[in-house]
Amino acid sequence: MKDSLQNQILDTNDLDLNQKLDRSRYKLEMKGLKERIRVATLFAKQIKRPIVFVFEGWDAAGKGGAIRRLTEEIDPTLYTVHSIAAPTSEEKSRHYLWRFWNRIPRRGFVGIFDRSWYGRVLVERIEGFATEIEWKRSFAEIVNFEKQLIDEETIVIKFWLHIDSDEQLKRFDYRKNDPLKRWKLTEEDYRNREKWGKYEVAANEMFAETNSKEAPWILVPANDKYFARYFVLTQAVNFLEKNLNIPKKFK
Numbered sequence: 001m002k003d004s005l006q007n008q009i010l011d012t013n014d015l016d017l018n019q020k021l022d023r024s025r026y027k028l029e030m031k032g033l034k035e036r037i038r039v040a041t042l043f044a045k046q047i048k049r050p051i052v053f054v055f056e057g058w059d060a061a062g063k064g065g066a067i068r069r070l071t072e073e074i075d076p077t078l079y080t081v082h083s084i085a086a087p088t089s090e091e092k093s094r095h096y097l098w099r100f101w102n103r104i105p106r107r108g109f110v111g112i113f114d115r116s117w118y119g120r121v122l123v124e125r126i127e128g129f130a131t132e133i134e135w136k137r138s139f140a141e142i143v144n145f146e147k148q149l150i151d152e153e154t155i156v157i158k159f160w161l162h163i164d165s166d167e168q169l170k171r172f173d174y175r176k177n178d179p180l181k182r183w184k185l186t187e188e189d190y191r192n193r194e195k196w197g198k199y200e201v202a203a204n205e206m207f208a209e210t211n212s213k214e215a216p217w218i219l220v221p222a223n224d225k226y227f228a229r230y231f232v233l234t235q236a237v238n239f240l241e242k243n244l245n246i247p248k249k250f251k
Contacts, residue, residue: 009219010207012162012200017223026226033233034073040240041074041110043250048107049243050154053236054116057161058199059189060171061222063114066161066232074110084115096120096130096138097145104149117142118158121206126198139209146215155243156215159232160203161222165196 009015021029044051053070055063071079082103091099097117105111120138124130130138146156163171172189175181192199211217218235222228 008216010211010217011204012219015162015219015221017162017164017221019221019227020224021227021230023226026230029230030069030233033230033237034069036237036241037070037233038073039250040237040244040246041078043244043246044155044240045078045108050105050107051110051240052105052149052154052156053110053112054118054156054158055112055114055161056116056118056122056159057222058163058168059192060168060175061161061163062225062228063161065225066159066229067112067114069229070233070236071112079110079112080105081112081114084113084119097141104154117145118206122199122202125202126195142210143212150214155240157236157239158215158217159220160207160217161220161228163222165193167223168193
């Protein structure tokens with residue numbers, strides 16, 4: 001796998017979901033990647049650059065696992081994970097981006113979004129919580145929102161964890177049969193599978209409309225969890241190091 005964003009894929013149909021990583025190589029590679037993430041976030045704190053990670057993807061695609069590995073070596077005082085659920089009544093009474101502006105990290109800190117403002121053009125679009133006029137208008141609003149962050153020297157990188165329908169069903173059934181994981185699963189998760197095609201169309205349109213060099217979408221082949229976590233950390237650390245220009249003496 002290449003360590004850069006070259007030949008960036010922006011269509012889920014072009015992803016190779018058969019990519020795998022054996023456990024021994026995974027453990028070896030992750031140790032070095034986590035150390036590089038630790039150094040990068042400490043340097044960002046020193047030069048007061050905020051960092052925003054966005055995680056989107058299918059239910060059971062492994063977003064939580066990837067986030068845990070991303071943060072394992074980061075100073076816990078530097079980052080906050082925001083698990084985004086349905087908006088509250090107060091949030092519904094305001095512009096949909098309002099609740100995200102309130103969560104943007106301070107200079108030198110890291111904000112990690114498990115689901116994000118992209119719900120506007122995914123869930124709200126497909127489930128009818130936003131009108132067609134509203135969600136179509138949101139593409140430009142989101143691009144402008146992220147441009148404002150970047151203009152304030154925020155580093156923004158966005159991940160979509162992609163699995164196929166068969167893998168998702170396998171993971172759902174595993175959760176259903178595991179007493180410790182059953183709480184993660186609802187009947188709605190199974191019902192949403194009926195709209196797989198609509199969500200995939202919406203996701204691919206989202207990538208096309210909101211990708212940029214400064215705030216790229218990284219599509220992650222996630223059928224194999226080891227490969228997905230390695231891929232996320234590799235892309236994250238390379239993007240951070242490229243944007244931070246960390247001096248050798250700091251490493």
